[in-house]
Amino acid sequence: MNTQLNKPKGFGEILDFTFQLARKRFTDFFLILLLLVGPIYLIEALILLIGGTSFFRESLSEGYWFEQFLTQLENTGTIESGSIGLTIGYFIVMLIGFLFYPVAQAAIIIMIDQMRKNEEVTVGTAIKRAFTRFWPLLGSNLLFGLILVGIVFIPIILLSLVSGVLFFIVPIVGILLMIPLFLGLGVGYLFLMTKWSFYFGSVTLKEGTPGLGRSWRLTRKQTWKLVGLYVIFLLIIMCVSNAVQITATLLLGNSVLQSIIVNLVTLVTTVIFSVGYAVMYLDLKIRHDADDLKDLLDEY
Template identity: 55%
Template sequence: MENKFSTPKGFGEILDHTFQLTKNRFKDFFIILLIFMGPVYLVQAILQLSSGTSFFREVGSDGEWFDQILTSFEESGTFDSSSLGADIGLIIIGILSAILAPVAEAAILFTINHVRRNEDYSVGSVIKEAFSRFWPIIGSSILFGLISLGIIIVPIVIIAFTGVVVAAAVHPVGGILLGIVLFLVFAILVGLLLTRWSFYFGSVVLDKVSPGLGRSWRLTRKRTWVLLGLYIVFYLIISCISFGVQMTFGMVLGNSVLLTLITNLITLVTTMIFSVGYGVMYLDAKTRHDADDLKEMLEEFKTV
């Protein structure tokens, strides 16, 4: 087993290991994501071209150059909404992405696990392993998505109802302030709950436990705040990279097909960073959990 995986890691060590692993195995991770998502992005580009979007540079029709660039995002959407074929294509792309992306992330998880065990692997072999868990991945992901949707919608309804009642019965400002407080409280609670269940994916893929929610709950015990902080850091890193690229190239290319291709290319990189980070976090939690189980077994053995 690789030494970096054999011992529990702190907050900074997880980030450091994530970026080192991403750098060292960049080619393998990128090829995996490209195999799965490349065809989807290609179809998206073809649909954009067929809807009349310029390949190299899309600008608006009026105003100065800067204004034309800005208006291009309003005048030229990703697809022409008046075209039924484009709308159907957009739906198909969304469905394919939702199906293929988790399998690609599973292949990355298998790759990281092979690295952890110092085992030989190939891109083809980890993709085959990922497809062997296809239905458990899809089923568990749908279940997790429905649960996530529920625990997000319910607080929104509660916040809206409470805010309206207080605003009508007491004072509008009081309703607004109460709504803000409730929003912050529920946001933290939802974040903690989703973090506790977030390792369902790793459990389904590597440990073959479906739907994996119970195991995830055990793995994240006593580490929820740290893991939530890591998720936030990864989100900020990915958002900054994506925003920077879109702003930089968008100023030159407008809402063109080329901008979409560049953005999708960067999405592959940011997805890679998050997937590797998730894998490192999951295996770290697994190491901690297995160590705790071993300690409990030793303590029970001593008492016998």
């Protein structure tokens, strides 16, 4: 397994090896997520129970907690203290998830990197090492999030203004221009997101913080292959998640049990994505290191 981790791989090889590795070490990877993210889902289930949601079966007409919150506000103009407490509870759960999900994903990357080096690593040691990167990861995640927001909203605002002006002057030109501009914006967003997205692996393995520059260099000549891999992983995750969620909702409604089932499936799909990301990052690292060695030899 470590031999495969130490050689460059093509598009299909990365996909194939990701599923091989995820299957072989699934127990370890799932345990990492269960230990770090499982308690968050448990708190969420308790909040649902406290809010009066049935454990086994809940009518679909009741809606989710935020739908009930908005309905109550619309009908009465006021919010009960219990609803406010539940809303605060959900925001706290979301905040904890934002803090601990990256640690779990970092622990998986660390474990796979140790496998690549043929070093023995346990779930406990991987989690401990991931926590030592907590603050660098948090800062880098916030920076990456702000960058993504900026490259989405600023261009959308500018394009909307330009298209809007053209629409009022020459409507057909405004409409025809808007479609390719927004398609181009979407492609550009995927390109830049992919170019910078491997900052996370760099920060996790102490190879650069915030890691955006290193990510840009690592993805040189590999960007569109990586975009394709991201799309494939996203489609797989969406298909599995939506199939389970629709089935569970039809059988159990918006119950606590339905929420638990969906969350467990989310842990499984997170394992797949985290392993895929780690394999992609290590593949880029091997290629980059090999190029650096080649350049060094060429100098002599």
